[in-house]
Amino acid sequence: SSGINAEYGALQELDEIYSSVLLKKHRRSRKVWCCYATSLACQSKMETVRDLLTKALKSLPKHKHVRTISHFAQLEYRLGDPAKGSTMFENVLTSYPGRLDLWSVYLDKTIALADNEQTRLLLDRVVGLKLPAKKMKFFFKRYVDFELSQGDKERAERVRELARNYIETSDL
Numbered sequence: 020s021s022g023i024n025a026e027y028g029a030l031q032e033l034d035e036i037y038s039s040v041l042l043k044k045h046r047r048s049r050k051v052w053c054c055y056a057t058s059l060a061c062q063s064k065m066e067t068v069r070d071l072l073t074k075a076l077k078s079l080p081k082h083k084h085v086r087t088i089s090h091f092a093q094l095e096y097r098l099g100d101p102a103k104g105s106t107m108f109e110n111v112l113t114s115y116p117g118r119l120d121l122w123s124v125y126l127d128k129t130i131a132l133a134d135n136e137q138t139r140l141l142l143d144r145v146v147g148l149k150l151p152a153k154k155m156k157f158f159f160k161r162y163v164d165f166e167l168s169q170g171d172k173e174r175a176e177r178v179r180e181l182a183r184n185y186i187e188t189s190d191l
Contacts, residue, residue, distance in 0.1 A: 034058075046078040053090045065099040085111055089121060096128040104128065105137075119154055126161070135169060146181060155185060 038055075045051045052075040059068045072091045076084055088111050095104030108125040115121065122145050129138045142162045146155065159182040166175035 047080060047083075049075075049079055049083045049087050049090075052079065052087060056091055056094060060094045060098040063098070065095070068094060068099070069103075085115060085118065085121070089124060093124065093128065096131070101128070101132055116148060117150070119150070119157075122158075130165065138165060139174075142178075146178075146185070152186075152189065156182075159185070 052071065056068050056071050056075075059065075059071065068091065072088070075087055075091075079087060088107055092104040092107035092111075095101065095107065105125075105128075108121060108128075112118065112121055112125070122141075126138065126141055126145070129141055142158070142165065145158050146162060148155075150158075159178060162178045163175050163182075166172075166178055
C-alpha cells in the first residue's frame with residue numbers, strides 16, 4: 020500500500036512539474052507537450068490528453084501542429100480510442116494529402132489493429148494519389164506485401180496489375 024501511495028505521489032508531482040513549470044517555461048516546445056501527453060496516457064487519463072491537445076495547438080507555432088497531432092493520434096491508437104486516432108489522421112491528411120510520413124504511420128496503426136478492410140481502403144486511397152514514382156513504388160510494394168501477409172495471392176496480383184497500369188499511364 021505504501022508503494023502505491025508513493026507511486027501516486029510521484030505521478031502527482033510529475034503532473035505538477037509539467038503543468039506549473041515545463042508548460043509555462045517551454046510552452047512552444049512540441050517535445051514537452053508530447054512527453055506530458057504520453058505520461059498522462061500511460062496513466063489512462065485520455066480525456067485530459069484530449070484537452071491537452073487543444074492547449075498545445077494554441078501554444079505551439081503552426082509548423083509544429085502536424086507532428087504534434089500525429090503524436091496524439093498515435094497515443095489514441097495505443098492507449099485510447101483507435102477510432103479517435105483514425106479521425107485525427109483523416110483530418111490532418113485532408114489538409115496535407117502529400118505527407119507520406121503521415122500516411123505511413125496511419126497505415127502502420129491500422130495494420131496493427133488487424134482491420135484488414137480499413138487497411139485495404141487506406142491502401143487503395145494512397146495508391147490513388149498523384150505522387151512521384153519512387154513514392155508510389157513504396158506504397159504499391161507495401162500493398163502487395165500486406166496482401167501476401169494475409170495469404171491472399173489473388174488480391175496481391177490485382178495490386179501488381181494496378182501498379183503496372185500506373186506505370187503505363189504515368190509520364191515516367
